[in-house]
Amino acid sequence: MHWIKTLAELFFLLLISSQLVHAAPFIPTDDQQVLATLPDNSPPPRYLSAADFVSDTGSNNLDQTSELLERAYLQGDPRALGQARAQLDQTTDQSIDTLMLQARAFQSDHKFAKAEELLKQILSQDAAHPDALLTLSSLLLVQGQFSDAMSYCQQLDDPALRVYELACAAQIQSMTGELDAAKQTLSGLAAIAPGLDASTARWIYLIQADAALRSQDATLAKQVFDVMDDQTVPALMARADWLLSIGEYTQVRDLLQEHTDKDALLLRLITAQMKLNDPKAKQNLALMKERIDVWQIRQENAHMREQATYALLANQVDSALRLAQENWQQQRETADIELYATAALRANSQKDIDLIRQFITDTQFQYPALERDLRSGKISDCLNCQAVRKQHSAIQTQNAPVKSAPVSTNEHSSTQATNKDDTI
Numbered sequence: 039m040h041w042i043k044t045l046a047e048l049f050f051l052l053l054i055s056s057q058l059v060h061a062a063p064f065i066p067t068d069d070q071q072v073l074a075t076l077p078d079n080s081p082p083p084r085y086l087s088a089a090d091f092v093s094d095t096g097s098n099n100l101d102q103t104s105e106l107l108e109r110a111y112l113q114g115d116p117r118a119l120g121q122a123r124a125q126l127d128q129t130t131d132q133s134i135d136t137l138m139l140q141a142r143a144f145q146s147d148h149k150f151a152k153a154e155e156l157l158k159q160i161l162s163q164d165a166a167h168p169d170a171l172l173t174l175s176s177l178l179l180v181q182g183q184f185s186d187a188m189s190y191c192q193q194l195d196d197p198a199l200r201v202y203e204l205a206c207a208a209q210i211q212s213m214t215g216e217l218d219a220a221k222q223t224l225s226g227l228a229a230i231a232p233g234l235d236a237s238t239a240r241w242i243y244l245i246q247a248d249a250a251l252r253s254q255d256a257t258l259a260k261q262v263f264d265v266m267d268d269q270t271v272p273a274l275m276a277r278a279d280w281l282l283s284i285g286e287y288t289q290v291r292d293l294l295q296e297h298t299d300k301d302a303l304l305l306r307l308i309t310a311q312m313k314l315n316d317p318k319a320k321q322n323l324a325l326m327k328e329r330i331d332v333w334q335i336r337q338e339n340a341h342m343r344e345q346a347t348y349a350l351l352a353n354q355v356d357s358a359l360r361l362a363q364e365n366w367q368q369q370r371e372t373a374d375i376e377l378y379a380t381a382a383l384r385a386n387s388q389k390d391i392d393l394i395r396q397f398i399t400d401t402q403f404q405y406p407a408l409e410r411d412l413r414s415g416k417i418s419d420c421l422n423c424q425a426v427r428k429q430h431s432a433i434q435t436q437n438a439p440v441k442s443a444p445v446s447t448n449e450h451s452s453t454q455a456t457n458k459d460d461t462i
Contacts, residue, residue: 099125103139110146114271114300119146134160138169148339148368150177168199175206182370184214184401201227201234209245212252213372215402221249221258228261240266240273247276248372251283252405254422268293271300278306279373283407285420287313298322301329305347312351313419323351342368346377350384359385370397372405376421379408383417391415 103125110119123143129136137156144153154177160170171190178187191206205227212220224246231239243266250258259280267273274297281290290310297303304326311319326348333341342365349358362381365374375394382390395412397403407421 100135100139104142107139107142107146112270112272114302119143123147134163134167138173141170141173145173145177150181150368153177166193166196168194168196168202172202172206175210179210179213180369180371182397182401184210201230201238205238205242205245212245212249213401213403215404217249217253217404221246221253221255224249228265232265240270244272244276247280251276251280251422252372252408254407256284256422271297271303274300275302275306278303278310280422282306282309283420283422285313285423287311291316298325301326301341301344305344305351308351323348327352343374343377346381350377350381355381355384359387359390363390375403375405376408379412380417383411383415386415 103122106118106122106125109115110122122139126136126140126143137160141153141156141160144150144156154174157170157174157177160167161174164170171193175187175190178184178190188207188210191203191210194203194206204223208220208223208227211217211223224242227242228246231242234242243262246258246262247266249255250262263277263280266276268277274293278290278294281287281293287310290306291314294303294307294310298307304322308319308322308326310316311322330341330345330348333345342361346358346361346365349355349361359381362378366378375397378390379394382394391412395409398405398409398412407418411417411421
């Protein structure tokens with residue numbers, strides 16, 4: 039199914055932004071000049087001339103367009119998304135399959151209203167279309183429209199789609215006050231995930247990873263990351279988010295240091311490098327700034343989360359808060375609420391803090407560590423460190439051999455042990 043290839047696409051993602059200065063666009067003067075070096079795993083050139091492109095798009099190759107959208111998501115390759123959009127712009131076909139691809143492209147480009155319009159058009163022709171139902175549910179979930187999102191999950195009444203219905207509902211339940219119940223459902227789904235297609239399994243694991251992050255569940259995190267791949271961008275983002283939340287900055291640096299070509303991963307790498315006082319952080323921050331300047335020149339507005347994150351890292355607090363507010367109007371996933379809360383706390387904006395706390399109250403969104411910071415008015419450097427340390431200490435206590443208590447003449451004497459956190 040095409041839908042599963044984009045559900046996680048609206049999941050996780052992180053940080054950055056600033057007061058942006060417009061740089062003059064670079065225009066090459068020599069046809070032989072090298073503009074960029076593509077990654078070693080890049081596919082061979084798809085088109086050698088404009089005529090090749092026109093001929094190819096005229097063939098209406100839906101599988102090829104779908105593969106491009108998949109590559110854009112899994113590998114964070116904007117070139118693939120651009121090629122897919124160009125192909126879709128050339129077609130006059132209005133079949134349901136083509137409309138689904140167009141909706142996916144709009145979704146990937148954060149043009150949610152256009153994607154929603156196309157998905158509802160599909161459902162007007164086929165009310166039980168599973169791809170449209172699930173994609174629309176995920177689209178509404180990203181925007182924080184949880185009740186509407188759940189209604190589309192519940193329309194999947196085909197027994198053959200039971201796995202997708204359960205996962206769809208569990209993802210929403212985990213964000214609306216039923217986190218423990220959702221984790222149990224997801225545990226059952228994860229048990230059968232190895233027998234499912236890779237995209238469906240990854241979707242289930244990503245939902246579990248988000249649940250582990252918000253519930254501070256180190257045991258679940260270990261289970262998930264032991265089986266989830268570490269090659270795709272969504273999986274790397276989820277793994278890095280967990281490691282950052284427990285203060286394992288060296289592991290994040292080691293995990294992401296070869297992925298500076300991916301914006302979302304670069305931002306996480308910079309975060310870890312700054313925590314480690316790594317001199318490369320400054321160089322990478324400048325690299326991210328160059329990319330943001332290009333987005334501004336192109337008037338691309340699909341990167342609010344990244345721009346707000348950059349602004350926080352660059353200590354441009356006012357800009358970060360403004361961008362986080364704009365992003366909040368579009369996206370309300372875990373990464374977005376964490377970003378908005380961090381910016382609000384850094385800016386000491388009580389109005390925004392109150393707004394976020396009201397959202398948590400209204401939706402029963404569960405993220406205890408973040409709620410604690412909002413109550414205290416101070417953001418933690420390491421959101422989940424305390425909880426992970428407690429879990430590790432409890433495990434150590436359970437596994438420790440039973441010893442008789444030492445005899446002491448000092449009634450105030452005590453024995454204290456300090457344990458290092460387990461890492462993934």
